[in-house]
Structure formats: C-alpha cells, structure tokens
Amino acid sequence: xxxxxxxxxxxxxxxxxxxxxxxxxxxxxxxxxxxxxxxxxxxxxxxxxxxxxxxxxxxxxxxxxxxxxxxxxxxxxxxxxxxxxxxxxxxxxxxxxxxxxxxx
Amino acid sequence: xxxxxxxxxxxxxxxxxxxxxxxxxxxxxxxxxxxxxxxxxxxxxxxxxxxxxxxxxxxxxxxxxxxxxxxxxxxxxxxxxxxxxxxxxxxxxxxxxxxxxxxxxxxxxxxxxxxxxxxxxxxxxxxxxxxxxxxxxxxxxxxxxxxxxxxxxxxxxxxxxxxxxxxxxxxxxxxxxxxxxxxxxxxxxxxxxxxxxxxxxxxxxxxxxxxxxxxxxxxx
Numbered sequence: 493x494x495x496x497x498x499x500x501x502x503x504x505x506x507x508x509x510x511x512x513x514x515x516x517x518x519x520x521x522x523x524x525x526x527x528x529x530x531x532x533x534x535x536x537x538x539x540x541x542x543x544x545x546x547x548x549x550x551x552x553x554x555x556x557x558x559x560x561x562x563x564x565x566x567x568x569x570x571x572x573x574x575x576x577x578x579x580x581x582x583x584x585x586x587x588x589x590x591x592x593x594x595x596x
Numbered sequence: 597x598x599x600x601x602x603x604x605x606x607x608x609x610x611x612x613x614x615x616x617x618x619x620x621x622x623x624x625x626x627x628x629x630x631x632x633x634x635x636x637x638x639x640x641x642x643x644x645x646x647x648x649x650x651x652x653x654x655x656x657x658x659x660x661x662x663x664x665x666x667x668x669x670x671x672x673x674x675x676x677x678x679x680x681x682x683x684x685x686x687x688x689x690x691x692x693x694x695x696x697x698x699x700x701x702x703x704x705x706x707x708x709x710x711x712x713x714x715x716x717x718x719x720x721x722x723x724x725x726x727x728x729x730x731x732x733x734x735x736x737x738x739x740x741x742x743x744x745x746x747x748x749x750x751x752x753x754x755x756x757x758x759x760x761x762x763x764x765x766x767x768x769x770x771x772x773x774x775x776x777x778x779x780x781x782x783x784x785x786x787x788x789x790x791x792x793x794x795x796x797x798x799x800x801x802x803x804x805x806x807x808x809x810x811x812x813x814x815x816x
Contacts, residue, residue: 495658495659496628496632496653496659498659498663499649499653499659499660499662499663500632500635500636500639500640501639502663502667503636503640503645503649503662503663503666503667503670504636504639504640506663506667506670507640507641507642507645507666507667507670507673508695508696510670510671510673510674510677511673511674511676511677511695511696511698512677512691512692512695513674513677513678514674514676514677514678514679514680514681514684514695514698515677515681515684515691515692515694515695516691517678517681518681518682518684518686518691519686528682530805530808531675531678531679532679532707533773533774533777533805533808534675534678534679534802534805535675535676535679535680535703535707536707536764536767536768536774536777536778537774537777537778537781537801537802537804537805538672538675538676538781538798538801538802539700539703539704539760539763539764540760540764540768540778540779540781540782540801541778541781541782541784541785541797541798541800541801541804542672542700542757542760542798543756543757543760543761543764543782544757544782544785544786545782545785545786545789545797545798546753546756546757546760547754547757548786549786549789552789552790552794553790555753558751558754559751559753559754559757560754561754562751562754562755562758563754563757563758563761565758566754566755566757566758566761566762567758567761567765570758570761570762570765571765576603576604576607576762577603577604577607579758579759579761579762580607580608580611580755580758580759580762581607582758583751583754583755583757583758584611584750584751584752584754584755584758585751586751586754587751587753587754588749588750588751589751590751591748591749591751592749
C-alpha cells in the first residue's frame with residue numbers, strides 16, 4: 493500500500509508544481525506582450541486539441557460514432573449561439589439516444 | 597455578473613460530479629480501497645490523469661508507470677497556469693490556492709469571458725464549484741461502488757468536448773491566426789494519437805503555434 497501512497501504523492505506534487513509555474517513567475521518575470529499573447533493562443537490550441545482528441549478517440553483508437561455525433565450537434569448549437577446548457581445537454585442527449593438505438 | 601456565470605458553470609459541475617462518481621466507483625470495484633480515489637481526487641485533482649493512473653494500477657502496470665502516465669497528461673496544466681497567471685493576481689494565497697484549481701474546464705471558462713473582472717470571477721466560481729462537486733462525486737461513487745452502471749449510457753463523454761467547443765468558439769471566431777494554429781494543432785494531435793502515449797498528442801498540438809502572430813494576429 494505504501495507504493496500506492498508514493499504514487500499518489502508523486503502525481504500530486506508533480507501536478508501542483510506544473511500548476512504553480514505560471515502563478516509563481518507572474519509578477520517576477522516580466523512577460524512581454526508578444527509572449528503573453530502566445531500563451532493565450534497556446535491555451536486555446538491545447539483546448540481545441542483536447543476537444544478534438546476527446547471527441548474522436550478513446551485509448552488511441554476511434555471512439556465510435558455516437559460520441560463525435562453528439563459533439564458535432566453541440567458544436568452546431570454553440571455556433572448558432574444557443575445557450576450553454578442547451579449545447580451541453582444537446583451533445584449528451586444525442587450521444588445517449590444514439591447509444592440507446594444501438595450505435596456505438 | 598455572478599448569476600449567469602454560476603448558471604453556466606453549474607452544468608459543468610453536474611456533469612463533472614457524475615464523472616467523479618464513476619471514477620470513485622471504477623476505482624473501488626477494480627479492487628482499490630475507498631481512500632485511494634478519495635485522497636487522489638483531493639490532492640491530484642485532475643480527472644483524466646486520475647482515470648489514467650488508476651487504469652494503469654488496475655491493469656497491473658505498477659505505481660511508477662501510473663504516476664508517470666498521470667504526470668505526462670498533466671504537463672498541459674503548466675501551459676494553462678501560465679495563461680491564467682494574470683487572472684489569479686499577485687496575492688500569495690490566491691496564487692497557491694488558484695494553482696491547484698487549474699483544470700481544462702476552469703481555464704476554458706475563465707478565458708472565454710470578455711473582461712478581466714469577469715475572467716477572475718469565472719475562474720474562482722468554476723474552480724471552487726468544480727473542486728467541491730468533483731470530490732463529493734468521487735466520494736459518493738467510492739462508497740456506492742458499481743450501483744451507477746455505465747456512465748456512457750448518459751452520453752457524458754460527449755458533454756465534455758462539447759463544453760470545450762462552446763468555450764473556445766468565441767476566440768476561434770474572432771481571431772483567424774488563433775483559428776489556424778488551433779486547427780493545425782488539432783490535426784497534428786489526431787494524427788499522432790494512435791502512435792504515442794496518452795497526454796502526448798495535445799502537447800504535439802502546440803507545434804500548431806509555429807509561425808503564429810507573424811501576421812499581426814491578436815488574441816481575445
């Protein structure tokens with residue numbers, strides 16, 4: 493069990509260290525506007541990559557049709573400026589209905 | 597200002613809570629003691645890394661591989677922490693506390709707001725709410741075991757990518773340079789996904805930033 497404790501601690505400390513880099517550097521290191529802009533763009537790039545891989549893949553392979561179909565419906569709703577809850581429930585609803593109908 | 601932020605955030609809390617329940621249930625039914633998912637959720641607080649680490653453990657991969665997989669997945673929080681550093685401000689407590697609350701959803705929710713005051717409010721509302729609901733969900737799931745069944749039935753796995761779509765769309769819409777970088781990055785991430793360990797694809801996506809900003813692109 494102590495190996496599990498060590499694993500949790502290593503993961504927790506390492507993750508917190510990653511998360512602390514930005515707040516600790518802020519105000520100590522002058523970040524030029526050009527770099528700050530690149531960081532904001534980088535966050536968007538990461539989020540889009542996360543949503544793309546999250547929508548389409550599972551364990552390194554294709555996630556099946558039900559999930560990307562739901563995400564696509566959510567995306568269209570968001571594009572048409574539907575309220576946030578409609579986007580989320582629409583995406584989950586379509587995927588749930590497709591699965592209930594036998595689509596993986 | 598608060599009410600719409602709470603309303604939009606609450607749905608993400610709800611979905612995260614259910615995913616938390618499934619994390620607790622999967623861990624316990626896989627043979628781990630109740631305290632493992634519960635403590636892990638409090639001190640690691642990163643959904644995808646927790647699922648991966650427990651998955652490696654339950655598959656017999658050993659604690660070193662479990663920690664390494666989780667850490668690899670969480671390297672992206674370093675980039676996120678840089679992106680939200682000015683939202684957290686200069687106070688020591690705000691920095692130490694805020695750092696722990698940096699997650700995909702909270703960063704996306706904060707960056708999607710239009711002005712600094714709203715960004716700050718959005719970060720803390722989403723951050724605290726998500727932390728509370730996630731951990732309560734994990735505890736409930738760990739205690740309930742496998743009573744919930746397969747959360748895939750509810751389509752929750754589609755809800756999270758859709759949340760991110762809704763949150764990044766404004767930035768993609770108004771900034772062609774960011775849009776190009778993001779689409780290129782996503783294509784790269786998808787292309788390498790079958791070949792590399794989990795966590796690496798989104799880092800590869802950062803290559804989409806190469807050449808970004810030379811045409812005077814600006815970020816919302």
